Amino acid sequence: MNAFVRAHRRFSFAPILIAAAITLTSITGCTAPESPREPANSALTEAAFPRTLTDDAGQEVLVPAAPASIVALTPASVETLVALGLADRVVALAECTCTPAELADTPTVASYTGVDVEAIVALEPDLVFVAAPPFTPEDAITAMRAANLTLVTLNPTSVSGVLGTIQLIGDATGSTLLAADLTAEIESEITALVSLVDQASSVSVFYEIDATSAIYGLAPDDYAAELVALAGGALVSSGTPGVYEISLEQLIAAAPEVILLGDAAYGVTAEAVAARPGWSSIPAVANDDVRPIDGDLVTTPGPRLAEALAALIRAINPTIVLP
Numbered sequence: 001m002n003a004f005v006r007a008h009r010r011f012s013f014a015p016i017l018i019a020a021a022i023t024l025t026s027i028t029g030c031t032a033p034e035s036p037r038e039p040a041n042s043a044l045t046e047a048a049f050p051r052t053l054t055d056d057a058g059q060e061v062l063v064p065a066a067p068a069s070i071v072a073l074t075p076a077s078v079e080t081l082v083a084l085g086l087a088d089r090v091v092a093l094a095e096c097t098c099t100p101a102e103l104a105d106t107p108t109v110a111s112y113t114g115v116d117v118e119a120i121v122a123l124e125p126d127l128v129f130v131a132a133p134p135f136t137p138e139d140a141i142t143a144m145r146a147a148n149l150t151l152v153t154l155n156p157t158s159v160s161g162v163l164g165t166i167q168l169i170g171d172a173t174g175s176t177l178l179a180a181d182l183t184a185e186i187e188s189e190i191t192a193l194v195s196l197v198d199q200a201s202s203v204s205v206f207y208e209i210d211a212t213s214a215i216y217g218l219a220p221d222d223y224a225a226e227l228v229a230l231a232g233g234a235l236v237s238s239g240t241p242g243v244y245e246i247s248l249e250q251l252i253a254a255a256p257e258v259i260l261l262g263d264a265a266y267g268v269t270a271e272a273v274a275a276r277p278g279w280s281s282i283p284a285v286a287n288d289d290v291r292p293i294d295g296d297l298v299t300t301p302g303p304r305l306a307e308a309l310a311a312l313i314r315a316i317n318p319t320i321v322l323p
Contacts, residue, residue: 046176053171056161057132057153064150066174067126073110073136074154076302077129078103080166083182083303084175091123115140121147127172129154159226162301163187184304189306190230193313196320197232203316205233206256206284207296208246209261210278215251216244224299224308231312233258248278259284260315262299264292291315 050064063221067089072078078093078100085270088104094110109123117140120128128144130136132155152172156165163183166260170179182236205228209216218225221241236254238246261268270290279285293315298308310322 028211045148046162046174049174051171052169053152055153055168056155056165059153061172063152063172065126067172068279069123069125069151070173071109071120071125071128073115073124074129074131076165076300077154077169077231079300079302079304080169080188081173084170084173086173088177089173091125092120107246110136117143117147120144121149121244125149127152129169129172131155156223156301157221158223159190159230159305162223162305164300166303175282186306190309193306193309194230194320196322197230197313197317199232202229202232202234203258204236204254204256205258205260205316206236206246206251206254207260207262207293208268208273211214211268211273215248217246219244223300223301224250226315227298227309230309231315231316233312250277254283255282256284257287258316260293260312261289261290262293262295263294268292 007153017255041240049066050062053061053063055061068089070081070089071088071092072081074092074096074097075094078090078096080100081087081090082100087100090103090106092107092109093099093103095108095112099106107119107123109119110232121144126151129144130141130144130151130153132153133141135316136153138226141151152168153167154168156162163186165180166186167176170176207218207224207228217226217237217243218235220235220237220239222244225235225237236246236251236256238244238250259273259275261270269292270288273279273290274285284290293311297304297311300308313320313322
């Protein structure tokens, strides 16, 4: 399997053609926070069910009652549900090598080969979190809706959008207050980290997703591209929204000062990059500023958002001392 697909598993595990990869948004794995949370202000109360929500696809979704059984088809939704203390409600999820320990024995109903709609319907879940097509295939979404399942589509495209999606998951599950506390904490951590970065002085950065057969970096409108900017990086990209592929000619012309290897977990090293034909003239390669980074962390739009920003700051500006 192409490393681009393996690394881009943020939203779902549906089969994705590499030929269409230039239109894709990143997909990564999931690592649960250490423990569930308690609401900061228990004097407040949750809104009563039924609740009508607007999901990330702009669809109004009626959630008739607090869901007792949830299917999570995006790793980031799994991570968020665990952070909200709702792991015991997850009855099925997408296959992932980094499934949280709390859900190690939970059945998987989606993988790189597709979504098992029949298995999901048989579980009769109260709520299903899906990704926007093509990450959860359109035919699977149509079939689940035909079976009268309640679907909430997740598709954050900015840092504020990630926080909104976390809140959406909380609203849909009856954990509005916990989600509000969580997003407020993440936002506070991000603000503190950004204050340490000199935003007036940026470093040109190429974030590599994969270069197995073609070169893929972050699209300029990816939420992780915004994280790079907050970390003090001027992103080198295709320059076209939604397009992740960049030509070698474009990359050489952009002359990035730093290359971050989001595919380092798959064995890609600075030495391997330096050995690629044509890459030796790139300043980052010539100056030995090709650095590994945790690709799953950076491109998972969930509760580890501030941690991802911190990792990018360390990689882009290693002289900055973080708390």
